[in-house]
Amino acid sequence: MSDTLRLSGVTKTYNPGKPTAVEVLRGVDLAVAPGEVVALVAPSGAGKSTLLHVAGLLDTPDAGQVLLDGTDMTRLSDRRRTMARRDLVGFVYQFHHLLPEFTALENVVLPQLAHGTPRAQAEARALDLMDRVGVRNRATHRPAELSGGEQQRVAFCRALANAPRLLLADEPTGNLDPATSDRVFDALMVLVRSTGLAALIATHNLQLAARMDRVLRLDAGHVVPA
Amino acid sequence: MLDDPDDVEAIVPAILQAAGPMTLAWTWKDSSGAFLSALTVEDNVMFVILSVLVLIASMNIISGLIMLVKNKGRDIGILRTMGLTEGAVLRVFFLCGASIGTIGTILGVLLGCAFAIWIDPIFAAVNYLSGGGVWDPSIRGIYRLPAKLEWGDVLSAVSLSLFLSWVVTLFPARRAARMNPVEALRYE
Ligand SMILES: Nc1ncnc2c1ncn2[C@@H]1O[C@H](COP(=O)(O)OP(=O)(O)O)[C@@H](O)[C@H]1O
Ligand SMILES: [Mg+2]
Numbered sequence: 001m002s003d004t005l006r007l008s009g010v011t012k013t014y015n016p017g018k019p020t021a022v023e024v025l026r027g028v029d030l031a032v033a034p035g036e037v038v039a040l041v042a043p044s045g046a047g048k049s050t051l052l053h054v055a056g057l058l059d060t061p062d063a064g065q066v067l068l069d070g071t072d073m074t075r076l077s078d079r080r081r082t083m084a085r086r087d088l089v090g091f092v093y094q095f096h097h098l099l100p101e102f103t104a105l106e107n108v109v110l111p112q113l114a115h116g117t118p119r120a121q122a123e124a125r126a127l128d129l130m131d132r133v134g135v136r137n138r139a140t141h142r143p144a145e146l147s148g149g150e151q152q153r154v155a156f157c158r159a160l161a162n163a164p165r166l167l168l169a170d171e172p173t174g175n176l177d178p179a180t181s182d183r184v185f186d187a188l189m190v191l192v193r194s195t196g197l198a199a200l201i202a203t204h205n206l207q208l209a210a211r212m213d214r215v216l217r218l219d220a221g222h223v224v225p226a
Numbered sequence: 227m228l229d230d231p232d233d234v235e236a237i238v239p240a241i242l243q244a245a246g247p248m249t250l251a252w253t254w255k256d257s258s259g260a261f262l263s264a265l266t267v268e269d270n271v272m273f274v275i276l277s278v279l280v281l282i283a284s285m286n287i288i289s290g291l292i293m294l295v296k297n298k299g300r301d302i303g304i305l306r307t308m309g310l311t312e313g314a315v316l317r318v319f320f321l322c323g324a325s326i327g328t329i330g331t332i333l334g335v336l337l338g339c340a341f342a343i344w345i346d347p348i349f350a351a352v353n354y355l356s357g358g359g360v361w362d363p364s365i366r367g368i369y370r371l372p373a374k375l376e377w378g379d380v381l382s383a384v385s386l387s388l389f390l391s392w393v394v395t396l397f398p399a400r401r402a403a404r405m406n407p408v409e410a411l412r413y414e
Contacts, residue, residue: 053408058307079311086309093411097304111308162309 002070003031004166004198005055010064011221012050024050026221028064032166032198037189039209040202041226042218048202051218052168055200056089057081069165086115090159090197092169092188096151098143104130104154105139111161122161129157132194133187149180153187160191167192167199173208181205273382280387283330284394291323291398295405302402303410312403319399320392327391331384339380345373 012025024047032038042048053059055066057073065074068088073081098107105126112122130136133153135146143151152172159167172188173181185208192199201212209215215226228234234253242251255262295302302315341348 049412056307059408079313082306082309082311085307091307097300097411099301099304114305114308114310114314158308 003067004034004036004069005032005200006030006065006067006070007051007055007223008065008067010051010054010061010066012047012054012059012061016062023221025054025061028218028221028223030216030223032200034165034198035196036214037192037199037201037212039212039215040200040218040223041204041206041209041215042202043204046218047221048218049170051223052091052170052200052202055166056091056168057085086111086162088165090162090164090167092152092155092159092167092172094171094174096143096148096155098151098154098158100143103140103142104135104146104150107143107154108157108161111158115162117162126157126161129160129191130154132190133157147180148176149184152176152184156188156191160195160197163195163197165197167197167201169199169201171203172201173205174203181208185211276383277386280390283387284327284390287323287326287391288394288398290326291319291395292401294322295319295398295402298402299405299410302405303407306405306407307411315405316399316403319402320395323395323399324392327388327395330391331387334387335380335384338383339375342373342375 007028007030010025010028011023014020014022014024028051030038040048040051050059054061057066057068061074065072067073068084071084073084076084098104099110102110105123108126108129109119109122112125113119117125127136127139130139130153133156135150135153135157138146138150138154143154146154152175156172159169169188173185176184188201189211201208203209209226216223217226228237231254234255238251238253242249305315306312
């Protein structure tokens, strides 16, 4: 079975050729197997977000390849990459980025509607996901009416709404106090384990990283085992 | 006799025919030619002025939409990461602008037609509210304001404002669609 995510020789430089050029990734090789949860640790500014964006097809690498489920996505058109992202990848950010005008439930339903799922079915799935992380009773609340931890849990549900193969999380608990952070992380692991998807989770919290299957370090533009 | 004096040209050849050769047809349109062409010029200039007004209104739609796109940068970014295509984002903002244009056009047509149809009562009301003396018929000898509702005029006004507001909406909508989701979601 092929890896869910594979990066080989990925490089990325911001503002190439200018005095302000920043060489962020200098040949990243990494693989995440199906069902595996991998931590990516590095200090702020090391390029974690850049790596996740490249892996999630939001950004294109300067060189190297990005394979999702064994398919090379690097040179596809923007439309094809958007489709692949919709069907294969779920994103979670440090901030929940929920749409403020919609309820928690609608936020989780939305990506499914974009996917073409009928509304009733989408709502059933959304409620099921929200039940698993303990925010089902907040379904009709707007994001502004939720606590930070609850917002982030809803964001997890949204990321998993389309049953992706890969979850990319960028410091998902970086914005929460330690106790909440622990519980929210537990909720994330419940979701990931119960759906059996692969996850690459960037964090600078070593305690959280230790609870994952494998820890990788991003060092001077290369990914090395920690 | 003609029902509509505007159709005078239609019977000129028949009259010439009946009167035989060596006849000169001199219609009322020929005798007041300068006045008539002034009216035509006024008609055209009026249309240009009103078009400029519609254009200004469309600019308002543009600036409103540009602000909206700026404010919604994050949301657009998150929609793109969810897997909405550029086309889908474009449609969202196009629908937003086009519906403003369409609702505006409908309201404008309703108000404009109402105004043309009920010009006399409206005029009387204005006269009453301002204490009379807005228009003294005895001075000019015109006792009512002639307002005629021409469907052709309505049609050209509707198509102009729909066309302008829809076309103008495309620019901010395209800007939203082309937005780089990574840039939109940076938070450091
Ligand atoms: N659009 C950009 N233009 C220029 N430099 C950038 C851009 N995005 C990120 N960088 C730089 O790339 C480096 C890595 O950024 P990032 O991937 O956000 O790191 P991390 O997520 O690990 O904190 C930083 O030094 C940052 O300043
Ligand atoms: Mg980051």
